[in-house]
Amino acid sequence: MNIKAYMQSLGTAAREASRELARANSDVKNNALIAIAKQLDANRDTVLAANKLDMDNGRSNGLNDALLDRLELNNDRVDAMIEGLHQVAELPDPVGELTDLGTRPSGIKLAKMRVPLGVIGIIYESRPNVTIDAASLCLKSGNATILRGGSEAIESNQAIAHCISLGLTDAGLPNTAVQVINTTDRAAVGELITMTEFVDVIVPRGGKGLIERISADARVPVIKHLDGNCHVYIDEFADLDKAVAIAVNAKTHRYGVCNAMESLLVAESVAAKVLPLIATIYAEKSVEMRGCSESCKILPAISAASESDWSEEYLAPIAAIKVVAGIDEAIEHINTYSSQHTESIITEDTERGQRFIAEVDSSSVMINASTRFADGFEYGLGAEIGISTDKIHARGPVGLEGLTSQKWVVFGDGQIRQ
Amino acid sequence: MNIKAYMQSLGTAAREASRELARANSDVKNNALIAIAKQLDANRDTVLAANKLDMDNGRSNGLNDALLDRLELNNDRVDAMIEGLHQVAELPDPVGELTDLGTRPSGIKLAKMRVPLGVIGIIYESRPNVTIDAASLCLKSGNATILRGGSEAIESNQAIAHCISLGLTDAGLPNTAVQVINTTDRAAVGELITMTEFVDVIVPRGGKGLIERISADARVPVIKHLDGNCHVYIDEFADLDKAVAIAVNAKTHRYGVCNAMESLLVAESVAAKVLPLIATIYAEKSVEMRGCSESCKILPAISAASESDWSEEYLAPIAAIKVVAGIDEAIEHINTYSSQHTESIITEDTERGQRFIAEVDSSSVMINASTRFADGFEYGLGAEIGISTDKIHARGPVGLEGLTSQKWVVFGDGQIRQ
Numbered sequence: 015m016n017i018k019a020y021m022q023s024l025g026t027a028a029r030e031a032s033r034e035l036a037r038a039n040s041d042v043k044n045n046a047l048i049a050i051a052k053q054l055d056a057n058r059d060t061v062l063a064a065n066k067l068d069m070d071n072g073r074s075n076g077l078n079d080a081l082l083d084r085l086e087l088n089n090d091r092v093d094a095m096i097e098g099l100h101q102v103a104e105l106p107d108p109v110g111e112l113t114d115l116g117t118r119p120s121g122i123k124l125a126k127m128r129v130p131l132g133v134i135g136i137i138y139e140s141r142p143n144v145t146i147d148a149a150s151l152c153l154k155s156g157n158a159t160i161l162r163g164g165s166e167a168i169e170s171n172q173a174i175a176h177c178i179s180l181g182l183t184d185a186g187l188p189n190t191a192v193q194v195i196n197t198t199d200r201a202a203v204g205e206l207i208t209m210t211e212f213v214d215v216i217v218p219r220g221g222k223g224l225i226e227r228i229s230a231d232a233r234v235p236v237i238k239h240l241d242g243n244c245h246v247y248i249d250e251f252a253d254l255d256k257a258v259a260i261a262v263n264a265k266t267h268r269y270g271v272c273n274a275m276e277s278l279l280v281a282e283s284v285a286a287k288v289l290p291l292i293a294t295i296y297a298e299k300s301v302e303m304r305g306c307s308e309s310c311k312i313l314p315a316i317s318a319a320s321e322s323d324w325s326e327e328y329l330a331p332i333a334a335i336k337v338v339a340g341i342d343e344a345i346e347h348i349n350t351y352s353s354q355h356t357e358s359i360i361t362e363d364t365e366r367g368q369r370f371i372a373e374v375d376s377s378s379v380m381i382n383a384s385t386r387f388a389d390g391f392e393y394g395l396g397a398e399i400g401i402s403t404d405k406i407h408a409r410g411p412v413g414l415e416g417l418t419s420q421k422w423v424v425f426g427d428g429q430i431r432q
Numbered sequence: 433m434n435i436k437a438y439m440q441s442l443g444t445a446a447r448e449a450s451r452e453l454a455r456a457n458s459d460v461k462n463n464a465l466i467a468i469a470k471q472l473d474a475n476r477d478t479v480l481a482a483n484k485l486d487m488d489n490g491r492s493n494g495l496n497d498a499l500l501d502r503l504e505l506n507n508d509r510v511d512a513m514i515e516g517l518h519q520v521a522e523l524p525d526p527v528g529e530l531t532d533l534g535t536r537p538s539g540i541k542l543a544k545m546r547v548p549l550g551v552i553g554i555i556y557e558s559r560p561n562v563t564i565d566a567a568s569l570c571l572k573s574g575n576a577t578i579l580r581g582g583s584e585a586i587e588s589n590q591a592i593a594h595c596i597s598l599g600l601t602d603a604g605l606p607n608t609a610v611q612v613i614n615t616t617d618r619a620a621v622g623e624l625i626t627m628t629e630f631v632d633v634i635v636p637r638g639g640k641g642l643i644e645r646i647s648a649d650a651r652v653p654v655i656k657h658l659d660g661n662c663h664v665y666i667d668e669f670a671d672l673d674k675a676v677a678i679a680v681n682a683k684t685h686r687y688g689v690c691n692a693m694e695s696l697l698v699a700e701s702v703a704a705k706v707l708p709l710i711a712t713i714y715a716e717k718s719v720e721m722r723g724c725s726e727s728c729k730i731l732p733a734i735s736a737a738s739e740s741d742w743s744e745e746y747l748a749p750i751a752a753i754k755v756v757a758g759i760d761e762a763i764e765h766i767n768t769y770s771s772q773h774t775e776s777i778i779t780e781d782t783e784r785g786q787r788f789i790a791e792v793d794s795s796s797v798m799i800n801a802s803t804r805f806a807d808g809f810e811y812g813l814g815a816e817i818g819i820s821t822d823k824i825h826a827r828g829p830v831g832l833e834g835l836t837s838q839k840w841v842v843f844g845d846g847q848i849r850q
Contacts, residue, residue, distance in 0.1 A: 430678055
């Protein structure tokens with residue numbers, strides 16, 4: 015198989031389909047989403063049989079239990095994919111929205127119009143449900159998609175791709191609007207991320223290693239979601255009940271997620287009071303604490319943090335603890351070590367809250383709320399393609415709007431430039 | 433000189449200054465712009481003397497007249513820089529603007545806040561006035577800047593940099609908020625475009641060659657302005673008076689600019705009527721026409737276009753002419769050959785106008801207006817750092833808003849995730 019020629023053919027077809035999708039109205043796109051859901055339901059046995067092949071191969075290849083769990087499909091998970099398609103169909107369509115309307119002194123009328131990006135390449139790892147999630151968000155936002163799933167999920171992804179293709183055809187859209195790469199050859203990824211004439215943006219979904227590799231080699235712009243080293247700062251004017259509740263929730267609600275708190279900063283004036291309260295609950299939940307020298311004085315039982323702890327995304331029941339002089343040191347520490355994902359200040363002082371929000375350079379900045387709220391569903395985007403830790407284009411949870419851009423539209427009546 | 437260490441020191445200082453700029457309110461930033469204008473006026477002789485050195489070196493090095501003209505400063509051009517600083521001071525400050533405010537079912541209040549990008553690297557060619565233009569837009573939008581001008585303008589740029597530094601200090605801002613690289617070593621550019629820890633975005637300003645080189649090597653995101661192969665399409669339902677006026681204005685108002693029309697498309701039903709009218713005026717203005725076979729039948733005197741003419745950005749009194757069957761072929765041709773800068777349809781038919789706007793995938797799409805309107809001043813942005821032909825982050829003229837991003841801000845009252 016000539017991978018370059020294959021990828022170019024996918025690219026050409028995607029570019030062509032993207033023009034048709036850009037024209038498609040909301041009804042057509044919603045009908046396609048629902049038609050895909052129907053095909054997924056009708057072809058459930060085929061999809062589950064394909065997934066069984068992947069699972070058998072995965073076991074023979076020695077995949078660990080966590081990976082096998084992510085790879086596995088069952089009736090509940092297919093139902094969740096179907097439900098997801100219906101939810102995306104119900105979201106408002108961002109395409110075509112006109113903003114910033116105005117008339118210029120020359121007499122031209124001017125506006126910005128929200129338009130699809132064009133063709134989006136998605137690269138992801140083992141979970142086959144991403145095939146549906148990503149395709150549905152791209153489709154709703156009027157973009158053509160080229161998907162590349164993990165090699166361990168190739169059979170499941172091809173079976174799902176077939177359902178998508180049937181659904182698109184049922185709805186009268188080109189079935190090239192969503193294409194799933196049918197080879198596990200790594201060269202296909204290399205082509206996908208460099209064919210700038212056919213692909214407008216790449217969204218990698220997966221571990222930090224995958225995303226760093228893609229970003230290093232891509233010539234196509236990448237919307238990337240790197241790590242979430244999130245902070246909670248308990249200010250000297252914090253309500254300590256809220257502080258304890260949020261420090262516990264942000265760390266222990268779920269461990270393996272990017273919006274979990276990894277480092278807890280505490281103002282020295284309240285540290286002796288609040289840290290023992292938190293330490294008791296962490297101990298009950300078997301959360302390991304790694305503290306600065308001040309924290310270790312207050313909590314002699316905990317281990318000492320090393321410099322590398324301040325940068326760590328543990329994704330585990332571990333928290334780094336640092337006592338800081340006050341808000342200045344907290345902001346400085348966060349802007350130095352954070353991955354610019356999400357940070358929260360606990361304070362009853364409005365001015366300090368405002369300062370934290372203005373000066374902390376992260377995609378989500380919060381006052382008196384758990385970092386766990388930083389996601390597309392909680393923010394009302396309906397669903398997210400990822401959480402961007404980039405600064406340009408889109409920051410934080412990226413929903414439909416992040417998969418679009420705005421072009422300028424000018425309405426004249428024969429105006430020429432003087 | 434250790435270029436890497438030098439650039440890292442600029443980067444570190446810029447990152448630090450960017451934090452202070454992000455905090456600075458509009459008054460402080462505006463005062464700095466006006467203080468820079470005052471210093472430029474007070475140090476006018478020094479700046480002009482430095483420029484004379486550059487001009488003398490340029491002549492010895494055999495720079496052509498066009499380059500020398502771009503390099504030259506005189507009292508009028510210094511006045512224009514001073515005026516530009518005052519104009520930027522008068523623009524509204526985009527930073528801090530809150531949009532999309534809402535309350536979520538969890539009780540958290542959510543908004544998007546407009547914030548500076550951080551540190552912007554600008555790479556440009558001979559015109560020293562870009563030093564002031566770019567620095568002022570970045571400063572107003574709260575960003576720190578690292579500027580790298582052309583080697584032929586090094587003396588002028590250093591003299592201007594000194595005025596900027598004095599002005600920043602006068603206004604109480606760190607003079608590292610704007611730094612001009614003081615070496616002509618090319619390795620400095622290589623460092624600037626790859627030090628992702630210190631630089632958030634690169635804006636190259638100059639010829640296509642420069643921008644392609646920068647884009648190919650950059651690891652920092654690039655806001656790029658490549659070529660402007662702009663089209664005017666005269667539809668079968670065009671008002672032919674408007675059509676002639678716009679085809680003439682878009683091509684002949686200025687030749688060397690990116691929003692000049694390069695290709696004229698004409699619906700076959702009106703071609704025989706309108707092309708001779710346009711040809712007469714083009715002939716008077718010595719505009720060379722290169723036509724498709726149909727155009728050559730109507731205008732036997734013109735030369736035949738080759739395939740490469742459809743992609744060409746002439747920046748010269750040359751126009752490619754193509755007769756198309758109608759709007760479908762026009763849109764197809766544009767989406768194939770255009771550089772996605774600016775295209776205009778001339779039609780009195782509203783539906784066709786809407787179709788053109790929806791389906792043409794360019795940063796500015798117009799109805800019945802000259803492509804020459806596609807710029808920051810005409811669009812009311814006040815000034816522009818460039819015209820983006822990218823699709824993500826910002827499309828078309830990029831003003832202050834394009835130098836900012838939006839972060840999510842969450843106001844809670846102790847909310848934790850259930």
